Amino acid sequence: MSATATESAGEGRSLQLSCPRCAAALRWDPDADALTCGHCEQRVEVPRGEAVIYEYPYEARAQAREGFDLPVRHTRCTRCGAEVSFDQNALAKECCFCGSPQVLEEASLRRTLRPESLIPLDVGRGTVELKFRQWVGSRWFAPRALSKTREFRAVGVYVPFWTFDARADSQWTAEAGHYYYVPVTRTVMINGKLTTQVHMEQRVRWEPAAGARQDAYDDWLIHASRGLSVELSAKLGRYDLSKLVPYKPDYLAGWSAEEYAIGLEDACQNFLAGVRAEQRRRCSGDVPGDTQRNLQVRTHIHEVYFKHVLLPVWSLTYQWRGQSYAVLIHGQTGYVVGKAPVSWVKVLLLVVLVLLGIGLVALLASRS
Numbered sequence: 001m002s003a004t005a006t007e008s009a010g011e012g013r014s015l016q017l018s019c020p021r022c023a024a025a026l027r028w029d030p031d032a033d034a035l036t037c038g039h040c041e042q043r044v045e046v047p048r049g050e051a052v053i054y055e056y057p058y059e060a061r062a063q064a065r066e067g068f069d070l071p072v073r074h075t076r077c078t079r080c081g082a083e084v085s086f087d088q089n090a091l092a093k094e095c096c097f098c099g100s101p102q103v104l105e106e107a108s109l110r111r112t113l114r115p116e117s118l119i120p121l122d123v124g125r126g127t128v129e130l131k132f133r134q135w136v137g138s139r140w141f142a143p144r145a146l147s148k149t150r151e152f153r154a155v156g157v158y159v160p161f162w163t164f165d166a167r168a169d170s171q172w173t174a175e176a177g178h179y180y181y182v183p184v185t186r187t188v189m190i191n192g193k194l195t196t197q198v199h200m201e202q203r204v205r206w207e208p209a210a211g212a213r214q215d216a217y218d219d220w221l222i223h224a225s226r227g228l229s230v231e232l233s234a235k236l237g238r239y240d241l242s243k244l245v246p247y248k249p250d251y252l253a254g255w256s257a258e259e260y261a262i263g264l265e266d267a268c269q270n271f272l273a274g275v276r277a278e279q280r281r282r283c284s285g286d287v288p289g290d291t292q293r294n295l296q297v298r299t300h301i302h303e304v305y306f307k308h309v310l311l312p313v314w315s316l317t318y319q320w321r322g323q324s325y326a327v328l329i330h331g332q333t334g335y336v337v338g339k340a341p342v343s344w345v346k347v348l349l350l351v352v353l354v355l356l357g358i359g360l361v362a363l364l365a366s367r368s
Contacts, residue, residue, distance in 0.1 A: 017253045020044070027254030030156070030331075031124035035250055046250045053117040053246050055165060058304040061264055065114040068249055068257060082227030083259045084157065096157045096227060096256050096315045112259050117244040118310035120251045121156050121331050128154050128314045128329055135327070135336040152318035156331065158252065158310035159233075160260035162222040162267040163241070165305040168215045170279045172297045176209040176289035204291060211286050215279065222270050226261035228313060228328070235337040236330045239311050243332070247310070257310055264306065275301055 017026040017035060024039035028046075035044040056064050076083045077095035084096055123131075132152065181200040188195055219241050223230050245251075262270075279299045287295065312331025316338075317324055327338030 017250060025253070026250075028121065028251050029124070030121045031126070033120070033122075035253060046248060048245050053244060053307065055116070055305040055307045058268060058306055061306070064116075064308075066112060067114050068252060077227070080227055081261070082225070083261070084227070084256050096155045096258070113264065113308050115158075115160075115247045115257075115310045116307040117247050118158060118251055119239055119241075119243050119312055119332055120245060121158070121255060121312040123312075123314060123329065123331050123334050125154060125156075127334055128316065131329055131334050131336050132316055132327060135338070136340065139340040152316055154314055154316040154329075156255045156312065156314050157227075158255065158257040159228050159313050160224040160258055161309050161311055162224055162260070162262075162264065162271075163219045163307050163309055164217070164222065164268065164271040165219065165303070166217050166271070166275060166301050167303045168217065168275050168279050168299055168301050169212070170215070170283055170297055170299040171210075171212045172283040172286070172295065173208070173210045174284075174287045174295040175206045175293045176287050177204040177206050177291035177293065179203070179290045180205055206293075207289070209287055209289070209292075211283070213279075213282060213286060215282065217275060220271055220274065222262070222267040224260035224262040224267060224308075225258055227258055227315075232328055232337060236313070236328060237333065237335050239330075239332055244309060260308065264308075268304070268306065271304075272301055275299070 018024065019026055019037035019040060019042050021042045022037065022040045024037050026035040026037055026044060028034075029036040029043075032043055035046060036042070037044075075095075080095060082095060132154075179202055181202055183198050184201040186197050186199055188197055221239075221241070223233055225233070276297075276299050280295070280297045283297045284292065284295055314329035314331055316327040316329060318327070319325075325339050327336060329336050
């Protein structure tokens, strides 16, 4: 790489990415898909084929590398609890996620594991503004004047996740139920007369069943963020993990990265519980017949590998009549989720229209 890389004393291999032309700080540019200099507009490509993505055996987790390999500053939000590291040249005055000004800058005392891969921020600031405008315009109950708002704050941030790979061997036993039907005679009252009818009644024949299956899991994603809730993450939608690239600090230049709030051990327990539940579901699908009962599953999970990954999100906050609203934009697809203020005039208008519609229908019905 042609950018200047300097080591920072006391931080090991810590890179300061500088422009090779004017020595100003470089910044990852999602639109250019490269590092760019804000001073002289020099562009520096980031090679993507020179490294491999490491996945560590869970038993060898102590060997995983630490840190971001980039000089950063560290903040903690006292409202939502998110802990974010960001470029040392930047100044954090508000939380990336909730927009709270209750942000404290402090030293990070945790020895966090280094990300092994990430999806580079791929949605630029111009696209973020366009997506935000479109999203606001699609909110029917939002005040019309909201679409003309000019003041909002958009921050690109990398959110932490864990991924796990494993193999699962399951053995199961159950009682498989097969439906069959028998004729049953019933006496019923029809038009004041007792009448005999024959109905086919469903019954179940139970038989013992057993089986086994082997499954492999790859890149099972475990949410590790405090700033981005699990619910909002689900609403944002999935990431195309085939686009993961080996971690390089270059991609973080000029942006923020949240430190994981869910540690490796807890994340692994969540993963194992998820695999056992999924194996039970799959084994249930293997039971023959029409119904089942007393399903028992024994699962052995082995060859567990993990890696720490960062996925990109734009966090956008805006003010409306003294109140702060937060919007999140998927850093790979541009999909938008968030909250918008409600225009009670529009709500009242809708209620009136509905009532008028009901009245009109009732009037037409009374005349027919």
